[in-house]
Amino acid sequence: MLMNRPYVFCYMAPSLNGKIKGSYRKKLEEENSDATKLFYVEGFTPEGRYGDNQGVMCGRLTTDENLTKFKKPELDTNAEIVKAGDFIAKDINLDNKFYISVDPKGKIAWQNSTIKFGNLTNNIIEIITNETSNEYKDFLRRKNISYIIAGDKNIDFETALMKLKKLFKIEKLMLGGGGILNWSLIQQNLCDEISLLVMPTADGSPDTPSLFQSKDGMSGDKPVSFNLKTVEKKGNIAWLTYTINNNN
Ligand SMILES: NC(=O)c1ccc[n+]([C@@H]2O[C@H](COP(=O)([O-])OP(=O)(O)OC[C@H]3O[C@@H](n4cnc5c(N)ncnc54)[C@H](OP(=O)(O)O)[C@@H]3O)[C@@H](O)[C@H]2O)c1
Known part of the structure; x- marks a missing residue:
């Protein structure tokens, strides 16, 4: 399979409660502006951990x-x-x-x-x-x-x-959200790694999209399990990486 497609890693910065949009971001900027910088440097600059993505x-x-x-x-x-x-x-x-x-x-x-x-x-x-x-x-x-x-x-x-x-x-592709797109690839077993910089803020809104989100006609809600690979503390941020069980 991988011979024919790029390696796909999902790289996201959710709130502590798994949301990807909302006022938690403003709070983050106010109190942890280094967090968004870290996300950018590691994912989007040549010297970052994922600097080799294309x-x-x-x-x-x-x-x-x-x-x-x-x-x-x-x-x-x-x-x-x-x-x-x-x-x-x-x-x-x-x-x-x-x-x-x-x-x-x-x-x-x-x-x-x-x-x-x-x-x-x-x-x-x-x-x-x-x-x-x-x-x-x-x-x-x-x-x-x-x-x-x-x-x-x-x-x-x-x-x-x-x-x-x-x-x-x-050869190497970042899956960069939002939740509807992420879940579409995960449901189809086309994502190889999940990499989350879990942000130390939340806002509790019930109306904002989540990290993974199914949508009628685009994806289902079949449950998926993950294998925790690494856990790192980066200041106030938990950086978690997972692979996805391919028996899903
Ligand atoms: N915190 C973070 O790290 C992070 C990262 C990225 C994004 N975000 C935020 O996430 C929010 C958007 O996320 P979202 O989940 O609502 O939307 P999304 O995944 O960005 O976009 C969904 C749309 O993409 C198209 N699409 C996705 N999967 C498809 C499929 N399987 N088949 C066909 N079309 C498909 C459809 O477009 P049509 O509607 O045109 O059919 C669908 O409505 C934004 O607020 C963004 O800023 C946050």
Whole structure:
């Protein structure tokens, strides 16, 4: 299996009660600003523990909330039918990192074909489906943004991961949330490691998403068990890593 797809590790910074969004983050910034720095340095810089990853994969809500701010893409309703199949951006630099956007309905309003995290340029790759509109594929081509087609209505992650390895030479991939995306890969046995920087804050909100979250039509709620591999104290943070039992 792993011969054909990247190694996938899920890297997240949940609150003490396993939430990934909410006012706990503000409290964290106020009282433990080193915590978010640690998360960034270890995951997103060359000197960090996961400095050798080649890209991060995120769900549509995470991308919209943090990067593209729920803007609407400028679609051309008169666009000609685009060539069938995947699209690899012209003159792509495969030495860059990748930002892989899981966007089955074609909603994300990218402005450019790359985004920067710190000093590092990331090539954007959109993961779309056979149902994604021609207009959106045309939009991506006009922006010179690579896309992979995987699945009919829902994303077929096995195919998506195989294509990421084959077409973009991605061997090590961060699964970067949110909870709906994380759980989709875990349910399908496509995640090799969980790495959590458990933040020392919580807010108790019943309305915010969790680290793992099932969604009708995307994933089920079959229980999964994990093997604890490492426990480290980093100041006020517990850094936990797990593998996933493959008998799930
Ligand atoms: N604390 C942290 O470390 C951390 C890290 C990352 C994100 N976050 C936060 O997490 C929140 C978002 O998490 P979330 O769980 O609500 O959403 P999410 O996983 O970011 O995005 C969910 C969306 O992605 C697409 N998607 C995911 N799995 C799919 C599947 N199996 N098949 C087809 N499409 C799929 C769907 O897009 P459509 O709706 O378009 O169909 C789905 O609604 C944000 O607030 C973000 O800031 C926190």
